[in-house]
Amino acid sequence: MPDMAIIVPSVLNGLTTGALYALVALGLTLIYGVLHIINFAHGALLMLGLYAVYYLNVQFGIDPYVALLIVPPGMFALGYALQRGIIGRASHGRDENILLVTLGLAIVIENLSLFLFKSDTRIIDVPYSFEVVEILGAFLPLPKVVAFAGALITAALLWLIMSKTDLGRAIRALAKERKGAKLVGIDVEHVFAMSFGLGIACLGVAACLLLPSYYVNPQVGHGFVLIAFTIVVLGGMGSFVGALLGGLIIGVVEALGGLFFGESLGQLGIFLIFILVLVFRPTGLLGHKV
């Protein structure tokens, strides 16, 4: 039994990772809540965001935290265009078609990146990469602490947008009652695309916060996407608070699982949680009929 001196840092580390997972999951749950689709291209788009941050840093010397002003708006535009131009047109009134189209997009984006960026794993070099902060006697890397704070701030911003702005009201109206929203004059296609764009912008924020303490390669999205699915399912499809809590829980489970059982089996734990939750909590899951 490892003592507290190992467990506390491990839990704190898990919380910081979990906050980033939560950010990825927030985008997914926002898209699910409004459009009732599961975006299988989520991981691939996160990977694109990471490459954007990487190249901004390597080519133009832009710090990842400064890139917060560039990458999330760019990802928002990409998400808006994807929904308006491709995903929204593909449904033909059936949700299965959207599943397939986002899967197709994921395959294209991933393999195009493999072709363009090669399969090498890359990291960036920033002066604060190895700085540490002491919290509760544990030493945490500075970028991870920043990421934790950034993820919480983004979640709060998202909540503000959803509850205080006209856009947020329109999104919530659409999520609840599609026909009714249309009747009161909401531009459905536009609001759908705005929600998809917001969800993808979350990935842009996650990418900026992630890269200083992480790496990028064309497959990097895989690990995140199943974890994000797990979180969304765990927290309840479409629930913001659920995604935030779920993210933190999964982060801690992964950290502790890795500590006790080794890294690859720790990952297995996440999938097992995923399958167990999906199978045994169907009432919570099928709140929306699929």
Added chain:
Amino acid sequence: MRQLALLGLVFAALFTVPFVVESESWRTTIIMTLYAALLGQAWNILGGYGGQFSFGHAAFFGTGAYTVAVLQVQFGINPWLGLVAGGALAVGVAAFIGFTTFRYGLRGSYFALVTLAFAEVLRILSNTVPFTGAGVGILIPLDPGAASLQFTSKAGFYWLLWAITLAAFLTAWWIGHSRFGARLMAVRDNEDAARALGVDPFRVKMRAIMLSGLFSGLAGVFYAQFFLYLDPGIAYGPAVSVESLLVPIVGGMGTLFGPLLGAVALHAVSEVTREVIGDLPGISLVIYGTILVIMVLFAPRGLSGLVSRLTARMRRTAEGDRHA
């Protein structure tokens, strides 16, 4: 009956391929196309006729492939027995996945997610446990001869694949023409209405996923014997799952000949692109993904849907001419 006659004709013609085609590279191309048709028909049984979209058919494929490989390498068991065991174990995995998901009424996105996760769990497991050779993979020793399910010529492999594929297509035909198939399609089109009419959706879907798993598993056995090498990425990776669903979607879901049409179309496209741009990493998947998006956008009923739409239009214009 006309469909069955056409099926007989097509497979009789396919049977003669090794007599007609001498070139080794063409034989390989034809084998890989027929193999894709088998994978596609396996997916089509559950996804096309049953409306349950699996994103993780690699779970069945990899189980069949690893079973025959591990039995040979670790236990020295004859691969003909391995063929039976591989099929049986794949059915077992299918039954397990089906039982856990269908029992609780998971459908649509949830079913796709669960199948994806199961394939991923199996990939990580096969990457970890020692008897599959873990990440290094497993190599089946070369031992040419029909007794060891490794034929000295490509023709032998071809006829083995031909027989399995024929069985898969006959099963699909049977689904299109039996009470079971009618129930399955009723569940696909409207599960609640089907239940109201006395159909038990759980039982129907269980049978469909087990049949589907059987043929995916047999495709895995064939793959292992043909290439004599497996690793977790090949067996349980996303490539097989994607190919399985892409073939019937391109050809036409829920149709008998859709998977054959889709396999031919996809292989023609990927051969041509290989000629034109060369063999670049990931490029064939880029094309597959693009085709998937384009098909869903513009021809959600696949090539056979396009064909029937065109013939219907031609018939309409012909009738229009007659009236005019």
